[in-house]
Amino acid sequence: MSGAHPEPSAVSSGGSASNAGSRAAKAVAELKSRDRDIMLLTHTSAILGWDQETYLPAKGIDERSAQLALLHGLIHERTIAPENQSLLDAAGAPIGPGAAAGSSTDDAGAADGDPSLPPLDRAFLRRYRRRYERAVKLPQELVVTLAEKTSRAQAVWVEAREADDFPRFAPHLQGLLDLLLEVADRIGYDEHPYDALLDQYEPFMKxxxxxxxxxxxxxxxxxxxxxxxxxxxxxxxxxxxxxxxxxxxxxxxxxxxxxxxxxxxxxxxxxxxxxxxxxxxxxxxxxxxxxxxxxxxxxxxxxxxxxxxxxxxxxxxxxxxxxxxxxxxxxxxxxxxxxxxxxxxxxxxxxxxxxxxxxxxxxxxxxxxxxxxxxxxxxxxxxxxxxxxxxxxxxxxxxxxxxxxxxxxxxxxxxxxxxxxxxxxxxxxxxxxxxxxxxxxxxxxxxxxxxxxxxxxxxxxxxxxxxxxxxxxxxxxxxxxxxxxxxxxxxxxxxxxxxxxxxxxxxxxxxxxxxxxxxxxxxxxxxxxxxxxxxxxxxxx
CATH class of the missing domain: 1.10.1370.30 (Neurolysin; domain 3)
Incomplete structure (x- = not known):
């Protein structure tokens, strides 16, 4: 599928304001095409997650964890592809300092796209850039490991809850906590490490x-x-x-x-x-x-x-x-x-x-x-x-x-x-x-x-x-x-x-x-x- 995407140079050259608007529109169209692939992979991952919580046989958890880890890895690869940054630049929504490792991701003051773009496209760029800036800070190995560990931890939690056995679940929770703290450090925060984790669910809330x-x-x-x-x-x-x-x-x-x-x-x-x-x-x-x-x-x-x-x-x-x-x-x-x-x-x-x-x-x-x-x-x-x-x-x-x-x-x-x-x-x-x-x-x-x-x-x-x-x-x-x-x-x-x-x-x-x-x-x-x-x-x- 990557072969279907034009090279970023095709949409990032200089020119007049009207040409810039045309380049921005083409860049947005390409980003939407890439985003659709990411969404399809995300929904495929969700199908596996839904099945794990509803119908998956107990013995199937090991392979399911590997399946989910693979999909999360593919999603991450596509999210942080270098072409995305070039396309965002061409669309008038360049990556800011928030993409630097350890710095907090904050869109305040950042351009939301070429002024000629429709408001909905500019909103799309704002979200796309924010996702990119967060994801690019996280190594592929960390993303894959976290996906695999959470899948396994969920299965253990079900067993531990049924058996009223917290010590069975505790090592898995400790492992997840360690990974999440690494995520927080890499994403960055202004005041408290909890900010980086809260922001995943309630963006911009401190x-x-x-x-x-x-x-x-x-x-x-x-x-x-x-x-x-x-x-x-x-x-x-x-x-x-x-x-x-x-x-x-x-x-x-x-x-x-x-x-x-x-x-x-x-x-x-x-x-x-x-x-x-x-x-x-x-x-x-x-x-x-x-x-x-x-x-x-x-x-x-x-x-x-x-x-x-x-x-x-x-x-x-x-x-x-x-x-x-x-x-x-x-x-x-x-x-x-x-x-x-x-x-x-x-x-x-x-x-x-x-x-x-x-x-x-x-x-x-x-x-x-x-x-x-x-x-x-x-x-x-x-x-x-x-x-x-x-x-x-x-x-x-x-x-x-x-x-x-x-x-x-x-x-x-x-x-x-x-x-x-x-x-x-x-x-x-x-x-x-x-x-x-x-x-x-x-x-x-x-x-x-x-x-x-x-x-x-x-x-x-x-x-x-x-x-x-x-x-x-x-x-x-x-x-x-x-x-x-x-x-x-x-x-x-x-x-x-x-x-x-x-x-x-x-x-x-x-x-x-x-x-x-x-x-x-x-x-x-x-x-x-x-x-x-x-x-x-x-x-x-």
Whole structure:
């Protein structure tokens, strides 16, 4: 395929302004062709990853790890090909000092392409250059090794979690941490090594900014949690009755359809940890997990992943085959999943329509439960052990727990072997509860086995983005909640398609936030949302 690419000299000679514009357009076209190959390889890798988490036989992990390592190596080779730099120069988006090893990658002040280019092409160049500047700092061997180690670590994590055996997983986590710290050093950072890892998931966000946001969020949430603890408590025991898995799956698919998730462009499967993955522009798959004795796990996990899937399926068609056809940041991605899971899925209007349908699926379990009692049960606030099953109010504290431990790991002030005890101590401090085993503590999430240090903050940031966006949505769609009470979610999806989804990563998270809300990200809209909702449920003053 490399033979199909013209030599960079064909698009990089001097000339008039009009010739420069023509050369820039040709360079962009060539970069898009190269990018399409990279995206095809990336989606092929995603297919193997999806299969590993869903159907791969246990004995197949060794070869699967080698397959993934090979693909990641090929992707890296194409990403850092020297021709890319020449083409970026020709397009008017030259590589800056951010490409130097150990220097932070920051697009501030960099040219985004020849002024004659359309805005979408300039956005493409901005993302392409940023990807190149990060990737060129990483040796091929490091990329391949990291891909192989993460594939193996994920398989070991599944076994260790099932067996409640952290020592089995610890060496793999240590190996990944060492590799990730090398990545951070090579990519570079301005303030904290965690910056380089966080930036992979939330571009341009700094650790110090997350610290500031989380400090304020924690200070405002703790009094609300305390006030709720003093109020008459909600009975959530009705959620721990017998809910047969087959009926849960049928109901979950009914909700998926109502939210607008297309079965022609995706599918639902089961995995140890729910996830969404994009295998192609028209192939976005989600997974969930079922607990026959706890209703919340599957339905809210499914709605969460549907939110991710709807984002991935909502990119404008002219982004197809380019790196713009992806979420602009995981914080924005999580805003979509958390909005559907909580702001819609745990709302009164939603259950006004769906509760009668739910009761028809579980006539025995819900025989003596009316809609209001059910609504209060799914919104019960209580410190808990499991992040994915946490309520809206305490959820951020789960994220802060992981964020603070990750910073210590990256700073090497906390060793991997001491992580389980540090987890228990931090859980006592933040949540007032302590896991009795590592399965419900340090082993509960898949992220670290995937090398995902720096990912967790995006969950809480997603809550903040979602609340800010919802304030604007409520102004723009005054009849929205009446429509949702009738089972019609199309207006909300259409609004999200128009204002967020279709842009893909053509706009940064900050640009989207300011464009939609008129202000940078703040905890206030989320805290206001939580207070208004839960003062009603718990009768707070």
């Amino acid at each position: 650790t110090s900014s997350v610290d500031r946001i989380f400090t304020g969020l924690r200070e405002q949430l703790v009094p609300i949690v305390a006030a709720i603890a003093e109020a008459p408590q909600v009975d959530a025991s009705i959620l721990e009755r017998a809910f047969p898995v087959a009926a849960q799956e049928r109901f979950g698919r009914t909700v998926m359809d109502a939210l607008g998730y297309s079965r022609n462009r995706g599918r639902l499967d089961v995995s140890a940890h729910p996830f969404t993955t994009t295998l192609g522009f028209d192939d976005v798959r989600i997974t969930t997990r079922y607990n026959e004795r706890f209703f919340n796990s599957a339905i809210f996990g499914t709605m969460h992943e549907v939110g991710h899937g709807l984002y991935e399926l909502g990119f404008a068609d002219d982004l197809r085959g380019t790196l713009l056809a992806e979420g602009t940041s995981l914080g924005i991605h999580e805003s979509q999943s958390r909005m559907w899971e909580n702001m819609v899925g745990r709302s009164r209007p939603f259950w006004r329509h769906f509760y009668p349908i739910l009761r028809s699926h579980f006539p025995d379990a819900l025989l003596d439960v009316d809609a209001e009692r059910f609504y209060r049960a799914v919104n019960r606030v209580a410190p808990s052990l499991i992040r994915v099953e946490a309520d809206e109010v305490t959820y951020a504290l789960h994220v802060i727990l992981r964020f603070e431990l990750e910073k210590e790991l990256v700073s090497r002030t906390l060793s991997v072997k001491d992580l389980p005890e540090a987890w228990r101590a931090k859980s006592r401090e933040l949540l007032g509860v302590e896991p009795s085993n590592d399965r419900d503590g340090v082993l509960q999430d898949i992220h670290w086995s995937m090398g995902g240090i720096g990912y967790f903050p995006t969950y809480a940031l997603g809550n903040l983005y979602a609340a800010a966006f919802m304030q604007r949505i409520n102004r723009d769609l005054p009849t929205l909640w009446n429509e949702i009470a009738e089972g019609n979610c199309s207006s909300l999806l259409s609004w999200l398609r128009t204002h967020i989804h279709r842009h893909g990563s053509a706009r940064t998270a900050e640009e989207l936030c300011i464009e939609i809300t008129g202000a940078p990200l703040s905890a206030k809209p989320f805290v206001d949302y939580v207070w208004e909702k839960y003062r009603d449920i718990y009768g707070l003053d």
